[in-house]
Amino acid sequence: MTNHLDNMAVILAKRPEGLPNPDDFKLENRPLGDRLSGQVRCQTLYLSLDPYMRSVIAGNHMGHGVDPGDVIAGEVVARIVESDDADWPVGKVVRCQGGWQQFTDQPPEALSRVPAALSRPSLALSILGMPGLTAWAGMVQQAKVREGDMVVIPAAVGGVGAMAAQLCKRAGATTIAITSGSEKRRIATETLGYDHCIDRIEDDLAEALTRTAPNGVSVYFDLVGDPTLTTVAQQLSIGGRVVLCGLIKDYNGDHKTAGPHPGLWITKRATVTGLVVYDYESQRQVFEEEFVPLAEAGELVANEEIHDGLAAAPDAFCDLMRGRNHGKVVVRVGE
């Protein structure tokens, strides 16, 4: 006899065209059968929503994707509820690619530990998770941000931007947020400590950068692609560094943006590096050892936007892809 465990899941109903809409998703029960021997059953506590998922559901993210009828993929923090593995006992909190659902069975090698010192598990999905690691890889490892730098960060109050801003401030750099709307501008300067904030809708970006950074931008963390990329690139100081990390416009499938003319990189003597956070998995422990204690000591702001219940995920994701989020978007799925 097989036991069934009810398991609410969010399924891709159809591939979105352009910006995703809530009806591209549907909620279904996808019950789990008996757990296979050697697998570990996990109950999702928090689900991370990230812009790169837009290309996953388009079917073309770094060579893998989700098809209509599949559970949406995504990183979660989960609690082990069934296990025979002594290294992964019941009750332990882990990180894994659980997807948009309440339960999954995982092989032990697919589980990552969550730092034991972490009192709030959602942090393992935000400033101490992939967005935080991305910010650290981009600003500390690749751009090597230092005192005196003038750093521009778009998507400024999102998961990556929030941590990037704090890393830059700790390095003694000056930070300029690009965001939109009075609430996000307030979060940027009051909560996250950006020195300056440019509204990407209300302000003329080129003019605002000329005024805010009259000596030029020395570091740009590109999370969005064109037209912001080209506009900021034109304002680089000589020897400026650009970390290319995200292309939110392309994720929505609007178009393939071209990026700046190569002559601009020559004229600016720029150093441009591509960042894929997966390359930094091996350095995650180094990152955690430095920043978990700071987070626990209250010296880092997480700025999470937590939504309640799996059913809230589609709306929250659609808002995220429209830039309507006010922080790193996390969905509380279980307790």
Next chain:
Amino acid sequence: MTNHLDNMAVILAKRPEGLPNPDDFKLENRPLGDRLSGQVRCQTLYLSLDPYMRSVIAGNHMGHGVDPGDVIAGEVVARIVESDDADWPVGKVVRCQGGWQQFTDQPPEALSRVPAALSRPSLALSILGMPGLTAWAGMVQQAKVREGDMVVIPAAVGGVGAMAAQLCKRAGATTIAITSGSEKRRIATETLGYDHCIDRIEDDLAEALTRTAPNGVSVYFDLVGDPTLTTVAQQLSIGGRVVLCGLIKDYNGDHKTAGPHPGLWITKRATVTGLVVYDYESQRQVFEEEFVPLAEAGELVANEEIHDGLAAAPDAFCDLMRGRNHGKVVVRVGE
């Protein structure tokens, strides 16, 4: 009474549209009057012809240009024929921006020394001059070419390419030339020591790269822009380095090429740097101290294409801009 010194010069007759033609230039006598006190009179020995001059005569090279009616600008090696300056005595050979003419009067601060050990002054315009310094800056300083690298060099037998290939070989890298025609292919592999050669007209570049560099290209020295830039970028290995240095298609004014999509740099985890050789003037002595002795010892190939007489300069330059040169193009103006 004023003395006049006859001075044949090449003048810009009109701005070229697209590829330059010989009738965009004219030869004129521009006699020199008395030398001003404090100036040094120089007789041109060799004139360097370089692709960047195409943007100079378009009026838009790094913020300066040459207008119709002006003598064409260009770097020369010259002998001092009149001087009151003890540091720059008559007979000394110097490098300066003499332009396309037989004589110029220069302020001492506009003169650069030519290494005394140099037995062939034209080398100060080729592998030991700006092209050589460019190759060293790109391959040694920026790309940091090392053993095991697979390096692609377009414009492979030109001034920069010739020295770049030899620097890469000395570092233990494998080199792939991109050039055209049987004579240049022969020069690339037999004279300059490239390991492989791709004909940019007869071969399919993408296919040839896949075959020649099955593990990908680790370093690309971009001297030409698109479409070569994008095709090679697609063949980069993970972590590949690209030095952006020239945009020969744009110099001809054909179009502003866009360059690779930024997503490609991300996927490849590429490091892309812009190179302007003027930034390396302060390191020229370091460069010369290493490579002048090697050149004198016959351990470096110059591969110069020397044309005789100033009147040959327009044709030689027009051929250069059509890729018809077989080496670094130098014009012998005087003895």
